Amino acid sequence: MSTEAVSGTTGTLLVVDDDPDMQRLLALWLRAAGHTVRTVSSAAEALTQVCIARPELVITDLRMEGMDGMALVSRLLGDAPSLPVVMLSGAAAIPDALAATRLGASAFLTKPPTREALLAEVARQLERSQSGGSRQGSFGAGFVHRSSVIAALLEEAALLAKGDISIMISGATGTGKEVLARAIHAGSPRGDKPFIGINCGAIPEQLLESELFGHEKGAFTGAATRHEGLFVAADGGTLFLDEIGDMPVSLQVKLLRVLQDLEVRPVGAVRGTPIDVRVISATHQDLEQLMLAGEFREDLYYRLNGVSLHIPALGERREDIAPLTGWFLARHAARTRTSLKRFDADALALLVSAPWPGNARQLANVVEQCATLAREDLIPLSLTQRALRGHAGQIQTLKEAREDFDRQYLVSVMRLANGNVATAARLAGRNRTEFYKLLEQHRIEAAQFRSDLGP
């Protein structure tokens, strides 16, 4: 037998053939070469299998009862554009097989296939898709998942990352919009340039304008020094505009102009600075509704939404809960340098069935809390129930929400004032003593804002 493929690229494969003898033969060859193989007898079963657990490659017969291989290819590639499909067909059906490759199948082999030809083709397809970085590779490594819906999303994102089109990410709070934006940036040709994110909803209008576009010294009261702005800071890289739906309409006009002219003019500046920035924006709101209500500019929407990606809520992809939980536990252990904890079976079952209105972020908080409070390495159901109750509905108390806002506001003002507390206090309309108290309360140190942003 040929064993050379054992040392080559291996993967998880799905074999689709309605002839059981053929199925057995292909499975034996592929397993002997080190691949993990599942077999099904119909295209319909194949579609179900792909939904349950996405394989890295599909090998399918062309002629099958019911849905044939051709229809399967078009269905598969609609859902997973870069999933390699190898088609097997009799010599008489070569024209059909060629049509299938035009449809998107990666390759075809004539039946009866030889072992060598099959293994070589499988290895070639796996290598191509894995080295393309589009699947299972490094892309989106931070986006822990098991669901095929996220696998498909990452696949699409990996392809989009290579280009320069502006991307709009939608999804509820805590679904991982920034994680995805970072993955796209990292997988893009701009990956070694800055990724700068800003939450457009957390900053008052004047500050947001200055943060984004920068300002000249003396441009307004309190602008004691020049501030270059995030567009300039992100030059060559990616600017992530989170909660874009919260951006005031007046700033939307300015943003649109920057995106159209590829030039940013800091507040108070006479001349513009050319910029080369890819913009990824995100929102949990329905921007089309906002447009209808006149709260979001249509022209800006189309400028930002070159292509849109939607991250489904965690409740719509429960198979991701267990792997995410494992990942958060590992992160907790690494951060706190403690032993790796795990949930007992009942506790994990509870996590998997919980509602998660706050999505992955809420799950992270619950896992973090359990891992911190657990005395043993095995986290029990009772502790998990308590943590879940504590995070019910993920609604912050008014006090927590105010504190969050204050913290973000103080950080913005301090950044704008380059760490000068007197200036920051003036901008915020507070006296210096009071302002110092606020900084202290939130453990914000002025020095942190001085070093990185000189005039």
Added chain:
Amino acid sequence: MSAPHDAERTPILVEVERDLAELIPGFLANRANDVVSVRALVSRDDLQSVCRIGHSMKGSGGGYGFDTITRLGGEMEQAARAGDGTKVLALADELEDFLARVRPVFS
């Protein structure tokens, strides 16, 4: 067998990959079933189903090392498509004969 005919006395040796050894008896038994099915289908004039059986044999035979089965399957598919039941039956006889004489030699 009390009166073996010549064919049974002349085994056909076919070299087969050793790691397929476990699958071979099942594969050959399924072909023997195909012979029975094909004859029944011809008697019912269901050549379309014969066509599918021939197509399957053609696709899998060579992979297992039995090029003869691939050839017979292909010819059976063609004959069935042409509506030639007599030819199909002759091919079924040929397949039955092959199955009776084939001796896999594992390499």
